[in-house]
Amino acid sequence: xxxxxxxxxxxxxxxxxxxxxxxxxxxxxxxxxxxxxxxxxxxxxxxxxxxxxxxxxxxxxxxxxxxxxxxxxxxxxxxxxxxxxxxxxxxxxxxxxxxxxxxxxxxxxxxxxxxxxxxxxxxxxxxxxxxxxxxxxxxxxxxxxxxxxxxxxxxxxxxxxxxxxxxxxxxxxxxxxxxxxxxxxxxxxxxxxxxxxxxxxxxxxxxxxxxxxxxxxxxxxxxxxxxxxxxxxxxxxxxxxxxxxxxxxxxxxxxxxxxxxxxxxxxxxxxxxxxxxxxxxxxxxxxxxxxxxxxxxxxxxxxxxxxxxxxxxxxxxxxxxxxxxxxxxxxxxxxxxxxxxxxxxxxxxxxxxxxxxxxxxxxxxxxxxxxxxxxxxxxxxxxxxxxxxxxxxxxxxxxxxxxxxxxxxxxxxxxxxxxxxxxxxxxxxxxxxxxxxxxxxxxxxxxxxxxxxxxxxxxxxxxxxxxxxx
Amino acid sequence: xxxxxxxxxxxxxxxxxxxxxxxxxxxxxxxxxxxxxxxxxxxxxxxxxxxxxxxxxxxxxxxxxxxxxxxxxxxxxxxxxxxxxxxxxxxxxxxxxxxxxxxxxxxxxxxxxxxxxxxxxxxxxxxxxxxxxxxxxxxxxxxxxxxxxxxxxxxxxxxxxxxxxxxxxxxxxxxxxxxxxxxxxxxxxxxxxxxxxxxxxxxxxxxxxxxxxxxxxxxxxxxxxxxxxxxxxxxxxxxxxxxxxxxxxxxxxxxxxxxxxxxxxxxxxxxxxxxxxxxxxxxxxxxxxxxxxxxxxxxxxxxxxxxxxxxxxxxxxxxxxxxxxxxxxxxxxxxxxxxxxxxxxxxxxxxxxxxxxxxxxxxxxxxxxxxxxxxxxxxxxxxxxxxxxxxxxxxxxxxxxxxxxxxxxxxxxxxxxxxxxxxxxxxxxxxxxxxxxxxxxxxxxxxxxxxxxxxxxxxxxxxxxxxxxxxxxxxxxxxxxxxxxxxxx
Numbered sequence: 001x002x003x004x005x006x007x008x009x010x011x012x013x014x015x016x017x018x019x020x021x022x023x024x025x026x027x028x029x030x031x032x033x034x035x036x037x038x039x040x041x042x043x044x045x046x047x048x049x050x051x052x053x054x055x056x057x058x059x060x061x062x063x064x065x066x067x068x069x070x071x072x073x074x075x076x077x078x079x080x081x082x083x084x085x086x087x088x089x090x091x092x093x094x095x096x097x098x099x100x101x102x103x104x105x106x107x108x109x110x111x112x113x114x115x116x117x118x119x120x121x122x123x124x125x126x127x128x129x130x131x132x133x134x135x136x137x138x139x140x141x142x143x144x145x146x147x148x149x150x151x152x153x154x155x156x157x158x159x160x161x162x163x164x165x166x167x168x169x170x171x172x173x174x175x176x177x178x179x180x181x182x183x184x185x186x187x188x189x190x191x192x193x194x195x196x197x198x199x200x201x202x203x204x205x206x207x208x209x210x211x212x213x214x215x216x217x218x219x220x221x222x223x224x225x226x227x228x229x230x231x232x233x234x235x236x237x238x239x240x241x242x243x244x245x246x247x248x249x250x251x252x253x254x255x256x257x258x259x260x261x262x263x264x265x266x267x268x269x270x271x272x273x274x275x276x277x278x279x280x281x282x283x284x285x286x287x288x289x290x291x292x293x294x295x296x297x298x299x300x301x302x303x304x305x306x307x308x309x310x311x312x313x314x315x316x317x318x319x320x321x322x323x324x325x326x327x328x329x330x331x332x333x334x335x336x337x338x339x340x341x342x343x344x345x346x347x348x349x350x351x352x353x354x355x356x357x358x359x360x361x362x363x364x365x366x367x368x369x370x371x372x373x374x375x376x377x378x379x380x381x382x383x384x385x386x387x388x389x390x391x392x393x394x395x396x397x398x399x400x401x402x403x404x405x406x407x408x409x410x411x412x413x414x415x416x417x418x419x420x421x422x423x424x425x426x427x428x429x430x431x432x433x434x435x436x437x438x439x440x441x442x443x444x445x446x447x448x449x450x451x452x453x454x455x456x457x458x459x460x461x462x463x464x465x466x467x468x469x470x
Numbered sequence: 471x472x473x474x475x476x477x478x479x480x481x482x483x484x485x486x487x488x489x490x491x492x493x494x495x496x497x498x499x500x501x502x503x504x505x506x507x508x509x510x511x512x513x514x515x516x517x518x519x520x521x522x523x524x525x526x527x528x529x530x531x532x533x534x535x536x537x538x539x540x541x542x543x544x545x546x547x548x549x550x551x552x553x554x555x556x557x558x559x560x561x562x563x564x565x566x567x568x569x570x571x572x573x574x575x576x577x578x579x580x581x582x583x584x585x586x587x588x589x590x591x592x593x594x595x596x597x598x599x600x601x602x603x604x605x606x607x608x609x610x611x612x613x614x615x616x617x618x619x620x621x622x623x624x625x626x627x628x629x630x631x632x633x634x635x636x637x638x639x640x641x642x643x644x645x646x647x648x649x650x651x652x653x654x655x656x657x658x659x660x661x662x663x664x665x666x667x668x669x670x671x672x673x674x675x676x677x678x679x680x681x682x683x684x685x686x687x688x689x690x691x692x693x694x695x696x697x698x699x700x701x702x703x704x705x706x707x708x709x710x711x712x713x714x715x716x717x718x719x720x721x722x723x724x725x726x727x728x729x730x731x732x733x734x735x736x737x738x739x740x741x742x743x744x745x746x747x748x749x750x751x752x753x754x755x756x757x758x759x760x761x762x763x764x765x766x767x768x769x770x771x772x773x774x775x776x777x778x779x780x781x782x783x784x785x786x787x788x789x790x791x792x793x794x795x796x797x798x799x800x801x802x803x804x805x806x807x808x809x810x811x812x813x814x815x816x817x818x819x820x821x822x823x824x825x826x827x828x829x830x831x832x833x834x835x836x837x838x839x840x841x842x843x844x845x846x847x848x849x850x851x852x853x854x855x856x857x858x859x860x861x862x863x864x865x866x867x868x869x870x871x872x873x874x875x876x877x878x879x880x881x882x883x884x885x886x887x888x889x890x891x892x893x894x895x896x897x898x899x900x901x902x903x904x905x906x907x908x909x910x911x912x913x914x915x916x917x918x919x920x921x922x923x924x925x926x927x928x929x930x931x932x933x934x935x936x937x938x939x940x941x942x943x944x945x946x947x948x949x950x951x952x953x954x955x956x957x958x959x
């Protein structure tokens with residue numbers, strides 16, 4: 001709760017920096033704010049507290065996921081620097097929008113009431129709609145914002161419809177009460193069952209859109225490509241982490257009953273298989289790294305869906321830990337990937353694989369950082385990504401989803417192909433005219449990249465630090 | 471604790487190498503490798519051949535999953551750790567002759583890989599074994615890919631894909647086995663992945679039959695056994711000489727060691743079922759590698775195919791499941807490591823001086839470089855398995871083992887010695903004897919430092935050849951333990 005209050009207040013305060021046009025101060029101030037909130041967040045560790053008549057619950061689960069979200073934002077912020085240098089006039093507004101969207105993310109990981117779920121999604125998304133179009137003079141950015149907004153509004157509508165139907169069937173918005181109503185049917189509940197199930201599925205469709213799970217992923221590559229890279233990184237990490245935490249809460253706290261599971265398990269399994277297939281096969285065909293990362297983000301939604309399918313009925317234990325570890329490892333690696341791609345794209349004005357040619361010679365740090373991140377996304381040992389996949393897959397095997405895991409393993413073999421391509425370009429191809437000069441990197445950015453690489457390796461060597469905290 | 475030191479020292483040294491740039495990194499890199507050698511030698515001297523696991527160390531790595539950081543050495547592990555510790559300084563020294571970019575990174579990667587190799591040979595936990603298996607892969611991918619020949623990107627990509635897919639199958643097998651085990655010792659997890667618990671599982675014969683291929687996939691690619699070998703000649707040829715030495719000298723032994731430690735005793739009934747098939751594949755590999763080697767024009771490719779042929783015999787020896795064959799494989803791993811590294815070094819020395827590896831372009835080196843000729847001949851005869859040399863001991867025991875299992879297979883596998891003599895002596899004749907060529911006019915003999923590198927190898931050729939018992943008695947206990955585990959069920 002402290003983090004929500006602090007973020008909202010400081011976000012407002014941040015706007016005043018904009019009035020004074022002190023743009024140079026913004027970046028350090030933002031890092032200070034995020035660092036402060038991140039620290040304050042962990043004060044709540046080990047306690048369980050409800051707020052607003054039980055609409056929000058802050059427990060270890062929400063604190064852990066809030067931690068991931070805030071950490072991601074903190075290491076991502078240095079890569080916004082181009083905007084500072086460009087002399088963008090409305091800079092403070094962008095930063096404040098980011099802080100407000102984080103409030104939405106925190107609501108998503110700690111909601112206990114469907115109204116809060118809706119509010120969280122909207123707070124997160126509306127800020128994102130604006131930020132997607134923040135590169136005002138770029139047609140692609142405008143297109144991305146419009147596309148994201150139209151699709152997003154549509155799917156939020158579907159989600160809301162689902163919430164309404166579930167409310168109609170159970171008479172409550174509170175997660176635990178929904179679960180109670182489903183498990184202990186009141187007289188006449190039988191006839192309401194179809195309404196409940198349809199409502200549930202509609203909610204899944206809405207959530208599936210937010211986490212870009214197939215078949216609701218179509219917006220992802222186009223939006224990521226047009227959106228300024230910095231905000232695309234935000235979408236593919238923070239939105240996804242918060243979205244999956246919310247998804248898990250919904251399944252575990254509202255629909256754990258056997259009859260409800262009978263409906264959503266096959267649905268989610270089908271979504272999972274489709275997402276893995278489309279994400280991985282789609283990524284193979286891309287020539288732009290940004291689009292490849294977009295499909296990669298789809299495919300990772302698929303791996304996380306496995307953990308949802310293999311859930312074990314509570315917010316502690318293998319499945320929750322799997323999602324937590326995976327989200328952390330994925331966010332850390334993805335931020336580094338988008339960070340490097342953004343720096344290279346800004347300096348060299350190209351986003352294809354060949355734009356990375358010879359980067360190992362001109363910028364060893366960028367090349368190393370992107371290598372670690374690619375290996376982590378591919379799930380190679382020594383990186384956090386390996387243990388992320390390992391925990392998710394073993395949770396699934398333990399619950400008997402062997403076929404699903406075999407399919408996922410085959411898909412991760414496919415993924416090695418496209419994750420190795422940037423590495424080959426950077427280390428094994430020579431520079432050409434457009435790629436012979438070093439990419440400028442600021443101290444903050446270099447520091448963030450080093451920190452991310454170190455974190456990835458740390459998670460890959462000592463996974464026990466995070467695995468098993470929930 | 472000594473094992474942990476052996477594991478951590480190279481990676482720590484690799485990190486410290488970052489503070490040295492270019493040529494300045496040579497001496498500290500070599501120094502670090504020599505310290506590692508001293509540690510391994512100390513381990514060998516204090517090792518008690520009558521006890522099984524020694525220098526053990528356990529740490530709760532991932533308590534919530536029952537995964538331990540458990541390392542330890544028995545005789546077999548020790549032999550391979552020794553081999554690694556001897557060859558890495560030699561390989562580093564061989565790299566000093568070359569001029570290339572980012573030398574310090576190159577040496578750091580070699581040392582980093584050493585940690586992975588030692589980890590593979592000492593791991594006592596399935597997931598630690600898998601982890602180290604991949605840790606050894608990443609540096610060699612960059613060594614071969616960044617500093618390799620013209621086609622390096624394509625070739626190393628194939629190599630990486632082959633090996634990683636193979637090892638993912640192994641991981642799948644381990645995960646399945648993991649869920650069959652009982653709770654961990656501390657009770658924090660419902661399962662554990664210790665080697666000992668894998669040995670004590672009760673699996674049905676049908677399960678073991680498919681499990682065998684999951685685990686064997688990783689080893690089959692790494693060794694490689696026919697028909698999983700297609701990455702090997704290309705990679706050996708395109709990789710820079712030091713990386714080729716690492717691949718052929720040490721990395722290939724990971725596969726054979728893996729079979730002995732993590733396959734035979736874990737799925738003995740599966741092994742029993744597929745034994746004949748594996749032996750046949752191994753023998754096909756022996757003949758196939760030898761015949762293709764006869765036709766090669768490229769010295770490096772010829773040695774690559776010769777290595778393929780020799781590995782086939784080691785696999786056959788292991789899968790004969792006889793004490794003789796297993797012991798032969800243990801000693802032949804050392805002998806092959808020594809010989810193949812020496813051969814690749816000499817091929818590289820010739821290429822550096824003449825700029826070609828093509829057999830047809832060479833000739834008459836004997837007159838210009840007598841010292842090189844002697845060294846080459848010794849290593850070559852070791853590879854051909856002439857008595858008194860290391861290759862003889864290994865191949866004799868291996869053939870004996872295969873012969874005990876099946877006379878006909880032993881007879882066919884024996885062809886390896888004849889064919890080996892054919893292609894190796896033919897190469898020697900065309901390269902070292904005969905008339906001079908335009909490439910060899912300015913040829914110079916070995917320098918002092920090159921000789922310093924070859925002398926320990928040549929000493930080992932004779933040491934293993936004349937006093938094989940120094941090494942055989944180290945591995946005897948562990949080989950018998952493994953065979954007992956196999957027979958137990």
